[in-house]
Amino acid sequence: MLIRGTGIGGGVAVGTVARMADPLPEPEDRRSTLGVDAEIDRANQALARVAADLEERGDAAGGPAKQILEAQALMAKDPTLVGQVVERIGEGATAERAVFEGLAGYRELLVGLGGYLAERAADVDDVSQRVRASLAGVPTPGVPDPGHPFVLVARDLSPADAATLDPEQVLALVAGEGGPTSHTAIIAREKGLVAVVGAPEALTLQDGADVIVDAAHGTVTLEPTADELAAATARIAERAALAEAPVQPGALADGTPVPLLANLGSTDGLDDALRRGAEGVGLFRTEFLFLEADEAPSVQAQQEQYTRLLAAFPGRNVVVRVLDAGADKPLAFLDTQDEPNPALGLRGIRSLRASEQVLRDQLTALARADAATDAVLEVMAPMVATVDETRYFTALARELGIRTAGVMVETPAAALTADRILSVADFASIGTNDLAQYTMAADRLLGSVAHLQDPWHPAVLRLVGEVGAAGAALGKPVGICGEAAADPLLAVVLVGLGATSLSMSPSALADVRASLAEFGRADAERLARVALAAEGADEARAAAEAEAAAIHTAE
Template sequence: MPQTLKGAGVSPGAGYGPAKRLVREIPDPDPDAGHGGDPAAEAERAVGAMEETARDLTDRGEAAGGDAAEVLNAQALMARDPALADDVRKRVEEGASAARAVSEAMAVYRRMLAGAGDYLAARVADLDDVRDRIVARLMGAPVPGIPESDAPFVLVAEDLAPADTAALDPERVVAFVTREGGPTSHTAILARALGLPAVVACPGAETVAEETMVLVDGATGEVALDPDAAAVEAATAASAARAAAAARSTGPGRTADGHAVPLLANIGGPKDLPAALENGAEGVGLYRTEFLFLDRADAPGHDEQVAAYRAVLEAFPGGRVVVRTLDAGADKPLEFLPAGEPEPNPALGERGLRMMRRLPRTLDAQLSALAEAGRDTGAYLQVMAPMVTDVADAEWFAAAAAKTGIQHAGVMIEVPAAALRARHIADHVDFFSIGTNDLTQYTCAADRETAGLGRFQDPWQPAVLDLVAASAASAADAGRSCGVCGEAAADPLLACVLAGLGVTSLSMGAPALPLVRAALARAELAQCRAAAEAARAARSPEAARAAAAERLPGLAELGL
């Protein structure tokens, strides 16, 4: 019997081919290695390799666009950290070789991250990747990356660094499987952006031998080793049916009986517009503005911000563009913002609106640029704040937005307290947008990068669905809209459930739009509501998904 592994399916589709493993090993610098007697030249060599690595990561992000740009820019900041460079120079002056100095200095950072709470500890893999890339350059070794192959293959790895995932070529890599990661990890988000079948948090992935024939189902999370021809044919046919249905889906998002569910795109900047338009986005449901602020020593000026915002607004005349104000803090520190007190767990600390309340001039500058950009574009501009917790936060942000001329201010529902008291928050803002990634993380107290907690990182958790339902109901009672802009919206089956819960729009990575549109078109609103009720009544994420699928029979032809 073929062996089947089970992980978290994070990007639908089927991929079949021989397994090839990602090997990240590079030579360890000799612990006693010294330099040739010129510490200044050796230090310059080390810092030069750090800068080359940062530039490479930034270039990869710009080429990939979207979520990849944001993630890889964050890695580039690690390589450019001034404190790290100072530590490397000090070690070289004490006699260490460039490679040894970098390795030892980054080991200190690694220990700090590992002990800084789950949120930052999960970024250790990103830091290790940066270290490996720098040290490989200094030692003349190949920079870690995707194995070469003349034929398509399934990539199998312990984990994938963001730079690896962003560089995947779907013509060569037909799917990937990782032992680590979670449904909303950087790796999963980038896989969905690429439209690449993927399974993460898969126990046993480390045992898959090179050249084993592997069948990956990115929807169910099943990984079959040496499957028979019938299984391959069935999975391939189901994947082809999904692709064909997605290709045929056109027009605005709506259920089979005509209930409108606008389908919007999550973007990181103007360069993501072509994919959004090509996939039929009706607008933008999440404009992540961090891309404009990352990897720079000074904040972007007023004119630069206006140009970036206006380019997106002009692409959707008559459409909606929802902009998230700067979501800094936690894993997205910005060099030009003064740091607050050290935090043992930044995920539960000063991030998003909490940071902007300490630095109101930064927020005012962004809001003023947005207000100017929104004039005479024809787009419907909505601006929302991340990490809102209570009525005081909502009131403060609404007042700040009004002061600068923003007419439609809203909040993200990411904190359970905000979802539970949404009926009060709705009195002070124009709309809600539910960020299911963080809402799931905070509801279940499970960091989304920690593979061992995968079952708690699932937006199908009934408790998370309860909070979505409560938020949507509060919004409806107050005459407000309530969208979802988290990764849950990209799951075609869950998208139907969200519509049944009362969510009024769905925003996702552009490649997911066609299949979600096709799924909605196969379900009536009453069926979506029945599926939502059944999912909330379930006792587990798995049971919730199964119960919803049973009540949405029209989605069976999509293999969902």
């Protein structure tokens, strides 16, 4: 039996299945027999315990996982939620039922808002499970411990569970739900776990079943043959040897340089990125400085973080994205408003333009950090759609001392007018996650349309090619900083479409470096042509794989 999903990374693993326990059932809707005060006290204590546990897990996990878990802890402490729970208890509900209903209402609100906030719906479900387990005095449904390394199979993983996965025990992760940019996928990639997500058929797998999980091909093979096991074991050995090999700069087989850079969500990941051979930073997300603040951080506070980042990469390129926030990531100090469709609203550069002082302070802090270090700082604006937005950002950046100012290409509008945008900007960086979302009209955070959120789709690739051609004509660099760059074969296709650098999670660097070294420039362009000629994403990937095999056979 072959099960298909979306692979995360290029790894392969062999092991036996251990399934996640089923979630707690909906609590019974009955009147409390304990009294209002006792139920309120139970609820408050359980919410506090869960918040403290999530914060503790976040501190232990660090990195992007810490931000996710801290956001969950804030949910459990949200005064509005507590007020709703107390109100329901006052009407006679048990603490369990009040928590369930209160968080269910919170979940519906986030789903209705869409975009980034819709993604938090799964986190709300996890908080609900944890609080109700605490009230019942039972373990929270979570990662099993069969006493030996295993392949974890789950409908989906909560951020709290994903953040604490032990790579020494979890050989691979298979999730029935989720897409390539879900929290499960992000944390699996960060930890270097072999993972396949968005594979609903995997939920039929039983404990103890033997499987091969192949992230490179997005497949799970049940009860593999001896030949399949031998091939998988050989690939595992090859990847282990690759990880131990001396790190070389990214390049195609003919010597064409393709710098391989790291995507970082904070300065916590610097050491890991350097250890894995990152040649610089292609995307430094600055949101960690802002998301939990009641007011924008000071210039000095920002400067300290940026200086630490730049000092780690002397003489190397470091691309920093200014605050990517707005209606779908509401911040108290930004000029935002409730919107029916936040993903298409006042976000990115639009939000910063409406709150220009926040942008001015950030650019000032970056310029000061640049002056104090030897890195090659480049700063880019998110969610640019027009030449006017490009001109606004680059002019302001240069006014405040930024020497190299560019834009992210995440909208079809920016891709289709890349020649005009790049006549103003110094460089472009393509965010393939959002570009796929807006091209395919499919929310990248919804598992129900995960099959449409595929950067292999020829429509997405064609837009990448438009930007690549514009960059080549104007002599401007075009980077890729979306998750597509972490796909070893797709990385080659992207170079064939004109990408001049690739940025990804540090754990993907070795696989992509090895893949690039197998193909010359002409090969990359050949792979790009066959992918563009396909009808859909699956067909494009298959065509590229077949063409890659033909190239290797010819050699």
